[in-house]
Amino acid sequence: MKWSDRYLKKMKKQAAIEAANTNVAIKVDGLYKSFKLPTERAWGLKQAFFNRLKGIKGFRKQEVLRGISFEVKRGEFLGIVGRNGSGKSTLLKLLAEIYVPDKGSVSVNGTLVPFIELGVGFNPELTGRENIYLNGALLGFSNSEMDKMYDEIVRFAELEDFMDQKLKNYSSGMQVRLAFSIAIRARGDILILDEVLAVGDAAFQEKCNDYFKSLHGNQTVILVTHDMANVERFCDRAILIDDGKITCEGKPSKVTKAYMKLWN
Amino acid sequence: MGIFLSKKNHVLLSELVKTDFKLRYQGSVLGYLWALIKPLMMFAILYVVFCKILRWGGDIPHYPVYLLVGTVFWNFFTECTGQGIHAIEVRGDLIRKISFPKYIVVVSATSTAVINVLINICVVIIFALINGVTPTWSWLLVLPSLIELYILALGISLLLGSINVKYRDIGSIWEVITQALFYAVPIIYPVKMITTASPLAAKILLINPIAQVIQDVRHNLITTAAETTWEVSGMVWGFVAIAIVIVIFGISVLYFRKKAKYFAEEV
Incomplete structure (x- = not known):
């Protein structure tokens, strides 16, 4: 481990301790992230080799997040909105x-359960039961913890x-449910x-809405959505991200x- | 190594292993028997060609079992690396969406090969007993040899697997290399054939850790007539073979740890 890494880790630990003392669940500080996008078919050894010979970099730098800072309090329901490609999903990841991150820090106080996509690791050849336990393990739950949640799920x-x-053998609606x-x-x-959010039929939607309302104040939630009705219905606070920066909060x-207004 | 003891990672690893294992032979009539049939078929072919037609066995006692050991351990090595190198690529969907220690994916991919080899070793032992090999305490030395080979295969998987994320040619290159390697390891021919042609070549050949492991197992399990690296190349070179394994594993772990952070972006 490099010295700088060790320093960073120490800083992170300190930030986590600070966060634990307050009622902050997540603290994001000056976050920068960029990706190297291949400009041409830079995949494979041959192309990489020729690119190097010709002095072509073979990629373009795409700055996705440019200095994002915010805090989420414990029990808060935060909405994140923005256009496609504004950097919301990158932020969640x-x-x-x-x-x-390239620069900046994220400190999380508590266990974080991410759903970047539903049913990650779901395998069509496994039974529903096996998939629940597999999915749970991927999210960091032990089998005994899953036993407790299983019936409810x-x-x-x-x-x-x-x-x-x-x-x-499930219908697609059953799978998402x-x-x-x-x-x-x-x-x-x-x-x-x-x-x-938009899964299942009307009855299931209704049930989900009720559940989200019941979470209010007890559970810290970060929700990325394009549905403004949901933002107004569930969120305590919201953030608008445009072009990698927070433009409204x-x-x-x-x-x-x-x-x-982004479109007008 | 705190990470190896973490309960969370342990659960994830065992769930992935269970899934791999369940899915591997699903939908096939013979199911798990295929894991046994494949090496036995290869053994049957080698036996007919090299024992009955070419008669390479010479005066080596229990030559058929001697051959079987070679094929079982070689298959273990190729299966392990073959699955391990592609592990990150195959599980790309998970890595892009969930944060977990990436080595778990590689270890789980190689685990089926480990289970297979353990079963195959039981088959070898049954064949050995039928063939009239008397059990000795030296049979226990098979385990450290197996561990050595696994560490080598895991190291190669971690190293080449992390390069394979970006340059997909690596998987194919490795297949070609293993084909060549098959003939560089004394699996189908006895070491004696090389020694009579060129003693130096035999010495060099046996510094290869794979050859060292296979000859050690044959020596400890079947017959002391099997020449080991320790006898042919000398004690020092025997330790060099083990050192090669440790160095490859060390470099691989360091490289993997450095690259693993960016797998989610690159895979």
């Missing part, structure tokens, strides 16, 4: 530690009679949801207005 998904069926139930029943301190009504 940085919070979930899937990506490493199945009940919420309304799939009691299908748990020993292989997932490939199962995935979504794991997402909202998985008990972490912080829940991250990316564009995953505050009450949901104010932020959704700013979001609408």
